[in-house]
Amino acid sequence: MSRLSQRFADLKAQNRAALVVFTSAGDPSILTSQAILNGLPAAGADIIELGMPFTDAMADGPAIQQASKRALEAGMTLAGVLGMVETFRKQDAKTPIVLMGYYNPVYIYGPERFAKDAAKAGVDGMIIVDLPPEEADELLVPLSRSGIDFIFLTAPTTDEARLPVVLTKASGFVYYVSITGITGTVSASEEAIENAVRRIRRFTPLPVAVGFGIRTPEQAAAVARHADAAVVGSAVVEKVARGDAALVHAFVAELAKGVRTARQ
Amino acid sequence: MADPIKNSLRSGPDASGHFGIFGGRFVAETLMPLILSVEKAYGEARNDPSFTAELSNLLTHYVGRPSPLYHASRLSAHWGGAKIYLKREDLNHTGAHKINNCMGQILLAKRMGKKRIIAETGAGQHGVATATACALMGLDCCIFMGCTDIERQAPNVYRMKLLGAEVRPVTAGAGTLKDAMNEALRDWVARVDDTYYLIGTVAGPHPYPAMVRDFQCVIGDETRAQMQAQEGRLPDSLVACIGGGSNAMGLFHPFLDETSVAIYGVEAAGHGLDKLHAASLAGGRPGVLHGNRTYLLMNDDGQIEEGHSISAGLDYPGIGPEHSWLKENGRVTYVSATDEEALDAFGLVTRLEGIIPALESAHAFAYAQRLAPTLSKDHLMVVNLSGRGDKDIATVAKFRGEGGVS
Numbered sequence A: 001m002s003r004l005s006q007r008f009a010d011l012k013a014q015n016r017a018a019l020v021v022f023t024s025a026g027d028p029s030i031l032t033s034q035a036i037l038n039g040l041p042a043a044g045a046d047i048i049e050l051g052m053p054f055t056d057a058m059a060d061g062p063a064i065q066q067a068s069k070r071a072l073e074a075g076m077t078l079a080g081v082l083g084m085v086e087t088f089r090k091q092d093a094k095t096p097i098v099l100m101g102y103y104n105p106v107y108i109y110g111p112e113r114f115a116k117d118a119a120k121a122g123v124d125g126m127i128i129v130d131l132p133p134e135e136a137d138e139l140l141v142p143l144s145r146s147g148i149d150f151i152f153l154t155a156p157t158t159d160e161a162r163l164p165v166v167l168t169k170a171s172g173f174v175y176y177v178s179i180t181g182i183t184g185t186v187s188a189s190e191e192a193i194e195n196a197v198r199r200i201r202r203f204t205p206l207p208v209a210v211g212f213g214i215r216t217p218e219q220a221a222a223v224a225r226h227a228d229a230a231v232v233g234s235a236v237v238e239k240v241a242r243g244d245a246a247l248v249h250a251f252v253a254e255l256a257k258g259v260r261t262a263r264q
Numbered sequence B: 001m002a003d004p005i006k007n008s009l010r011s012g013p014d015a016s017g018h019f020g021i022f023g024g025r026f027v028a029e030t031l032m033p034l035i036l037s038v039e040k041a042y043g044e045a046r047n048d049p050s051f052t053a054e055l056s057n058l059l060t061h062y063v064g065r066p067s068p069l070y071h072a073s074r075l076s077a078h079w080g081g082a083k084i085y086l087k088r089e090d091l092n093h094t095g096a097h098k099i100n101n102c103m104g105q106i107l108l109a110k111r112m113g114k115k116r117i118i119a120e121t122g123a124g125q126h127g128v129a130t131a132t133a134c135a136l137m138g139l140d141c142c143i144f145m146g147c148t149d150i151e152r153q154a155p156n157v158y159r160m161k162l163l164g165a166e167v168r169p170v171t172a173g174a175g176t177l178k179d180a181m182n183e184a185l186r187d188w189v190a191r192v193d194d195t196y197y198l199i200g201t202v203a204g205p206h207p208y209p210a211m212v213r214d215f216q217c218v219i220g221d222e223t224r225a226q227m228q229a230q231e232g233r234l235p236d237s238l239v240a241c242i243g244g245g246s247n248a249m250g251l252f253h254p255f256l257d258e259t260s261v262a263i264y265g266v267e268a269a270g271h272g273l274d275k276l277h278a279a280s281l282a283g284g285r286p287g288v289l290h291g292n293r294t295y296l297l298m299n300d301d302g303q304i305e306e307g308h309s310i311s312a313g314l315d316y317p318g319i320g321p322e323h324s325w326l327k328e329n330g331r332v333t334y335v336s337a338t339d340e341e342a343l344d345a346f347g348l349v350t351r352l353e354g355i356i357p358a359l360e361s362a363h364a365f366a367y368a369q370r371l372a373p374t375l376s377k378d379h380l381m382v383v384n385l386s387g388r389g390d391k392d393i394a395t396v397a398k399f400r401g402e403g404g405v406s
């Protein structure tokens, strides 16, 4: 069983959702970023989404754009991202890591070579924002050969005719983007999220994660009542910007408390 | 419709929007359904006689088409070689070729029931053309423009405002066209219901590269008929500048299957190809940005690099995907001209012909200046004069260290 399936199965047995925490690799510096990453499981993150920085983060708001910029200025590269995962894996063999970013750096690295190196480093899944199912095969095929899940995004605009197109190629889990917008801006209502998750479940047995616009422990708890995972990105990144790993971990612990008590 | 010519170079893209390995649709899922609906709406519109009639009426009576094909005799004599014709897109309403595409897309947006139009702009010509189309149709208009460009194209910024558009300054990156396009895409994701993104060049996700090309093909179609009328034959060569590549594609496309016609696309070499420039075909490699696969300027880690050109409209690290394909199959020859060469040609055309060209178009003249003297006097060369240069006079004055322009 993959690390992702194992984690979702374990949490299901505990009747609780996963807390997914996003941070950009190399932000705000390479050393601090590694310290933040290494401490996330103890702080309460169940799954880690590690951002691969890119100059042109078209689907991201100012917080994650700035995070990318800081990481690139700190010298982060795609090989560096894999190096961080490798270092993390020396101390943690269980927490799934999903890389998230844009296609160009991966395309330039070479999909075949990337799939091999990522698997060796201990990566479990990939989210590529600008690679819809229509264009995904060139990366999806090598990834699946390496045992890495490809996680597709669905959005409020993905209607019932299109959902099957997206979901037939999905593995690992499904990421529901809860708003029509960029990261770090507005939030969806609990009711809208509940309905959307119910709709997606009619089309897939995969776990459903919800992200975009989740900023507080209360919002994370609301999502965790309906979905299999709540993803927090920009709110974490804003803490990361302050350069203090302990501060980030304290915030993650609060979010975790919200998620863990949501269904009690 | 007639059967497409076998092996025609004009039959792309394929059904999924690819020109060979280039093009496609690399966008976030939120936008995907919307882009599919633009494709569907455009497919219906182009086959609807009432749509094409309305567009043709606007092009004739509002834009002022056909634009002249003008024999530049003084320039021809000065270079002492080829007979030079200028396709006068500078004489269109709003002063550039950009309006051709805006007329087509604004009719499409109206057809789709959209109330708000967004666009990116570099030189401001596409922004002005979009703001003009919105004023004409009574639609809300928001233009994204990089801070660097707002500064160097100030007259166009004020024109857009006069026309009722909101101009949103973009501070990210170098504050140029690439950053404006990122910001427009971000806005679109957040306003999918009421907003239409009117892309200004043959780039972006499918169907934009093909659609913008189709709307710009009026340039080449007219050129063909006009040359036939004036010289009784096809031209021997075509020269056009390339930012995203829309004025060039509009001129080139109707001639792609005419093997006797040599075709030259001129990229911006900025300070020189070994220094800062914006020549993505000469100095870049295939990658993925802004919804398509194409040649891009980037570092070895796949991070996009900022272009540089004195001309804001060419200052883009990418190029339309069909140009990447035409480079690889060798049909079009891609060359480049530096800032300095463009400025030199700008001065020459202004003094010899009494026409102030846009700095973008001046790049086409800069290459023509190199090529024309090597050709015989019966060689017919068409240079696309994509726009007028009034917007650029402050930039030119600054470069020459001259005053008189505030």
Ligand SMILES: Cc1ncc(COP(=O)(O)O)c(C=O)c1O
Pocket (backbone or CB within 6 Å): B096, B097, B122, B123, B124, B125, B126, B200, B201, B202, B241, B242, B243, B244, B245, B246, B247, B248, B312, B313, B314, B358, B360, B361, B386, B387, B388
């Ligand atoms: C006059 C003029 N020519 C050329 C361009 C470059 O665009 P394209 O390559 O799409 O024609 C611009 C863009 O702003 C322009 O204003």
